[in-house]
Amino acid sequence: MFNIYQTQSAKIISVDFESVDTKLLRLKFLDRTRQREFDFLPGQFVQIGLPGWGECPISLASSSTQAKNYFELAIRGVGKLTNRLLELEKGDLVEVRGPYGNGFDVDLFKDKPLLLIGGGCGFVPLRPLINDYLAGQMSNTVLQIFYGCQNEENLLFKKEYHLWNRRAELNVILEKPSSKWAGQKGLITDLLKNWKITADSVAVIVGPPVMYRFVISELKKKKVQEENIYLSLERRMYCGLGVCQHCAIGPYYVCQDGPVFRWADIKGIGGVI
Template identity: 50%
Template sequence: MYNPYLPKFAKILKIQDETPDTKLFTFQFVDKANQNNLNFTHGQFLMLGLFDYGEAPFDICSSSVKTNTFDLTVRKVGILTNQLHLLKVGDLVTIRGPFGNGLPLLQFKDKDLLLIGGGCGFVTMRSFVLDYLAGKLNLGKLNVFYGCLNEENLYFKKEYSQWRKKVELDIALDKPSKSWKGKKGVVTALFNDRQDFSNTVALIVGPPIMYKFVIQELQARGMADSDIYVSLERRMYCGVGVCQHCAIGSYYVCKDGPVFSWEQLKDIKGAV
């Protein structure tokens, strides 16, 4: 019988530095049956933990169809993540999940998808891109907007040349170096009056302060609230909607989200 509270052991297969404070980890469950049973949708998360240091939610950023391994991106910001950064290939961690609801892509067959990521929120976008490149998403065009502080903090930059073969990737840097030739400013600098989003669904992931302004840009271009999705970050413990730490209105972020349509959230005070 499945027990969502019971952690499973996973081994680190690969560690890659992404930025000075962020690493990309590739894992595989120790029990092959657990790995074979791994199934998730884009936008879901796993609870990653270490005994004596606790656990925390991390968005899955690997392919949802190539599940012989799975990837999580960890930024060093606290006790648990500092300890995770000290681990080496071959070390073991605990995993619970996947949890929550991702983007309901089956509802948007043949529509275009616009992914808008700010800062660490860009992590979520990688699983979409990998599956789109593999021809596994029934979508029209895939556009990705990425707002970041500077070149040093860009995630997955070694993969951009491969992504751009099929994906329209646009990047804006808030504080770039003098050599930067792309857009300058926050992520909304990537919008312009020539863009047509009439057949598009959007997913926004990033710091809450950016949501209001990005949603305004999308609405100004005629996008319906039901076609605008956001991924919310709340402090989560149990992952199954019992502890209520992530309650927002009548929803639990860990169980009903973390991906919600703006139609669901727009009347809830403090939702973003």
């Protein structure tokens, strides 16, 4: 049993470009037992750091089915630490602790059609759910993926879409695509409006906060139950430690009680989305 508050050294075993500003790092703990016993739920995150640079929360991007051997993080360079992390190469070491957060309780999704709705780089925590589904770990009857992004350059995990399309239904929409884009153009809500969604679906939403209200409104028009809508409020977090109070919503701290919440449980909290 490992202490999740203790950092452990992990080695970068591969680095791949995912988009214009994001790389996918595959990592392995130096301590083999730690790696073998590493386990997490989709939607959980780790704190990754470098001595002298600090640490930051990053969602786990791989499937827990691979966690005995490695884990993956998709990191977007936006500031001091993340840009430094993107300079690292295969063989370099980082410090990792976790996993943290409640993650998605996939037992609650069982045997129902599953809708994954992701916007921008918020899409990352949905990839473990997709990988688990493709690995036969989830009993959902259907998987529909809705992914909205700015343009082709920002799309994540492009190399995997052909695999996702084999067993799931992937729908991508771009807000400002290039003239070469042959797919759909607009906002993610435009996609949802025009798609057949069954009322007994479970919906998982991750993305920029502005997206949530409009997506939930579309889902309600499709008669999806509020009890079956889950969202991650990770963008509300700052310190991630229960100290700064930045993430307080009603009686909850997102960093302590979330980041995943059921819409039915938080819809009455003013300004929550």
